[in-house]
Amino acid sequence: MTTERKISRFFNLTDSNWMKHANPWSVGTRYTVLPLIIIAFWSRIWLGWWFLIPAALSISWIFLNPVMFCKPKSTKNWASKAVMGERVYLNRDKVKIPPVHKTVLLPLLNIISSIGMGIAIWAIVEYSIWGAVIGTVLAYLGKSWYLDRMVWLYEDMKENHQEYLDWEY
Structure with a gap:
């Protein structure tokens, strides 16, 4: 089992939840996680121990974000393909990926x-x-940059694997 598959299980990324995470809003708002955590923990200087509330909320966002959006209307966009590429990559122990994607x-x-x-x-x-x-x-x-490589991986793999092609609509 790949490390990525273990992580996806930790985040409860079932087939249905992967498709929710493929929503561009999920991918885009995921970029708010680190700044929110930084601000939440910096608030300890202003809020004292009350900073634990924004800290808990910002950390909860890590887990809620991938599953709180609905399935996208279309997956023919960079963000959706990045997420689908992550799925392909975590599945590399079952479906081999081309050597060009096995780089350092x-x-x-x-x-x-x-x-x-x-x-x-x-x-x-x-x-x-x-x-x-x-x-x-x-x-x-x-x-x-990693996500961009996942788009490339997805594009290379979808034509040879019907399951992967079916993710795109």
Whole structure:
């Protein structure tokens, strides 16, 4: 079982929920997660222990976001294809992906995102606006590039696998 499949189970991404997550609104609003968490934890200086309320809400958004939107009217867009590509990638232990997609780039992009997250966490502790900005930019740069590679993967795989092609409408 791939790590991505374990993560998708943790987020309750069933077939139906994957399609909800393929809604461009889900993908787009997912980019609000890190800034909301940063602001929520920074609010501890103004709210004291009451900061736990916005912190809990912002962390809840991580879990609610992928499943709270309805199935998209169309999946013929970048955001939907990125999510469908993630599904293809997590399924690579069952359906082989082309060698061109098995590069060091994907782990590298996840490392870039992780470094960005680390900087953002440091920025939360130190109240560093520049750390928060740089961390968020790095995290989202790595994630956005990763998603773009998932679109490419989906486009390469859909014509040879009816299940994948059926996701597009």
